[in-house]
Amino acid sequence: MMTTIPTTAHPIAVSTNGLNKSFGDGENRLHVLHDINLNLRSGSMNYIVGPSGCGKTTLISIMAGILTAESGETTLFGTPIHKLKSSQKAKFRRDNIGFIFQQFNLVATITNAENVAVPLLIQGKPHGKAIEQAKLLLEQVGLGDKVNGFPRDLSGGQQQRVAIARALINNPRLVVCDEPTSALDGKTGAQILELLTVVARDPNRCVVVVTHDNRIYKYADQLVEMEDGRIKSIQQVDHSRPTDSQF
Amino acid sequence: MYQIALKMLFGDKAKFLTLVVGLTFSVMLLTQQGSIFCGLMLRTASNIFETGAPIWVVDPKATSFNDVVDMKLSEVLRVRSVEGVKWAVPLALHAATAQSDKGDTGAVQIIGVDDQTLIGLPTGMTKGRYEDINQPGAVIIAKGRSERYGSPQVGDFFELNDQRVKVVGMLETQKSFSPFPIMYTTMNKVQQLFPEKKRPVSFILVKNESTISPEKLIERITAQTGLHAYGLWDFVFLTMQFWAANTGIPINLGINVLMVLIIGTVISAQTLYAFMLENTRQFGTFKAIGIENKTLAGMVLVQSAVVGIIGHGIGSGLISTLGLLNPPNSQLAFYTPPQLIGITFVLVCGFCLLAAVLSIIKVLRIDPAIVFRG
Known part of the structure; x- marks a missing residue:
């Protein structure tokens, strides 16, 4: 199933060049990323895999403009985000990136619709309009009857669907997922990945998934394997699948 | 996002109650200490309120109701001659x-009032008749602190400066800060009781004509007589200042208020800060999504302000209710003026702001990368 033929039909969405990152000082200094060079294309589902501590979360944090690399360049959709100031990075993330987290990170005390609407509210969209849009998106992820409920009343899979809706509501060009299935059982995890696969069909969108769950590798277009802060291998997966997206 | 901030605040009822209760106790302590201070200060001026006179004229060297320099009777005539x-x-x-x-x-304490008009004699006679004060050797006793004389009754006799006086009435007066019993009599009898005093007048009580304002008349009396004239509240404040300066009340109660302020600030700051800490992951998520720092700071300020307003409302409301339930003339000196509510509101705003600033510093320092940690 896996091949090494690169997909070149879509433009490069994410590009890193010579990324290095360390944590700590002196004897405690830990070099977690070594000279990372990587290109991820739009319309693709990219997996960054490897054992715990190999640097994959650090890498997506830098890709998403949350962490700053010590050296190297990161370009997202033509914007060199390593050159942006902190406030500019925040604005860039707000307008271009959606996040899906391992622990969902939903706010327990607001409704599911409000959780989904958060990125729009951060953009300054009126509350009512944001909620309406959130309700539509919740319907698309199969939670139309849960819009006024609270995350605590949902199963893990349903919470992750709310998180996916939140990540997509501002129509981001990059969706970053950190271990999106590790808190879910196998069946629910597969459902979530199928949903994300649909998300990744959008030719203008790039999805990056960090995982060490090898049960879900089959959903990837490109597998980036890391080890000890270095890219060990990059493998392309060729699938045939529809190209239109419902999101 | 401010709506979201409020829902985050109200959503967890237990944490919200902890925050409000902390603030409420701080406000209650502050308002209670302040009310006692105001109550005590008000009692220092109870005799002034009871006369009902709008203008008080005293010797220029007098510093308060309780620190007077007596004047000659002729000064009363000089004041009467002032137009208005x-x-x-x-x-x-x-x-x-x-x-x-x-x-x-x-x-x-012997208070002598004008023989003809009886102006200066408090209302609130519970036994006897006002006009009996004109009988020879008659005094009217203010109840309250007269128990040390075995709760005297109308008809009882006392010896005052080697002269016998008879109780002809009992008055229910406001509690006074001064511990001494008060006997009211007329100016004529004061002169009989204190024949050695060539200057028997302590104060001259004045009422203005309707054609002139009290303020204008005060200026005129001061300018024309060389005496000092004060409005009722100016004289009240002068007397309060005298007691405040000579009893150490402000320092002693001030230390309490300072302690309450510190405790209130610590409680408020600690509870608000703990609330922010518990929401670190949520705030980190907002930061990762791209919220601006000023919006994040605004959310914390809104949460802090709402807790402060609710805590202040409940705290000051409870203390004000306690004040209303406190019977008049009880041993508890307790008065909660609207200004005190305003002052405690400003103080609460102050320590909520401090707590908010501490929390904002923490929130702004949240590394959004924490959202990627499981």
Whole structure:
């Protein structure tokens, strides 16, 4: 199933060049990323895999403009985000990136619709309009009857669907997922990945998934394997699948 | 996002209650200490309120109701001659030693009022008649602190400066800060009781004509007589300042208030800070999504302000209710003026702001990368 033929039909969405990152000082200094060079294309589902501590979360944090690399360049959709100031990075993330987290990170005390609407509210969209849009998106992820409920009343899979809706509501060009299935059982995890696969069909969108769950590798277009802060291998997966997206 | 901030605040009822209860207790302590201070200060001026006179004229060296320099009776005539004075009457305040027929002895304050008008004699007679004060040797006793004389009754006799006086009435007066019993009599009898005093007048009580404002008349009296004239509240504040400066009340209560302020600040800051810490992951998520720092700071400020307003409302409301339930003239000196509510509101705003700033510093320092940690 896996091949090494690169997909070149879509433009490069994410590009890193010579990324290095360390944590700590002196004897405690830990070099977690070594000279990372990587290109991820739009319309693709990219997996960054490897054992715990190999640097994959650090890498997506830098890709998403949350962490700053010590050296190297990161370009997202033509914007060199390593050159942006902190406030500019925040604005860039707000307008271009959606996040899906391992622990969902939903706010327990607001409704599911409000959780989904958060990125729009951060953009300054009126509350009512944001909620309406959130309700539509919740319907698309199969939670139309849960819009006024609270995350605590949902199963893990349903919470992750709310998180996916939140990540997509501002129509981001990059969706970053950190271990999106590790808190879910196998069946629910597969459902979530199928949903994300649909998300990744959008030719203008790039999805990056960090995982060490090898049960879900089959959903990837490109597998980036890391080890000890270095890219060990990059493998392309060729699938045939529809190209239109419902999101 | 401010709506979201409020829902985050109200959503967890237990945490919200903890925050509000912390603030409420701080406000209650602050308002309670302040109310006691105001109550005590108000009692220092109770005799002034009871006369009902709008203008008080005293010797320029007098510093308060309780620290007067006596004047000659002729000064009353000088004041009466000032244009715009409707009436001007003398009021005497002297100390004496009284001994009851039962043998109880102690210091008393003698207040002498104008013989004709009885202006200066408080209302609230519970036994006897006002006009009986004109009988020879008659005094009216203010109830309250007269128990040291075995709760005297109408008809009882006392010895005052080697002269016998008879109780002809009992008055229910406001509690006074001064511990000495008060006996009211007329100016004529004051002069009989204190024949050695060539200056029997302590105050001149004045009422303005309707054609002139009290303020204007005060200026005129001061300019034309060389005496000092004060409005009712100015004289009240002068007397409060005298007691405040000479009793150490402000320092002693001030230390309490300072302690309450520190405790209130610590409680508020700690509870708000703990609330922010518990929401670190949520705030980190907002930061990862791209919220601006000023919006994040605004959310914390809104949460802090709402807790402060609710805590202040409940705290000051409870204390004000306690004040209303406190019976008049009880031993508890307790008065909660609207200004005190305003002052405690400003203080609460202050320590909520401090707590918010500490929390904002923490929130702004949240590394959004924490959202990727499981």
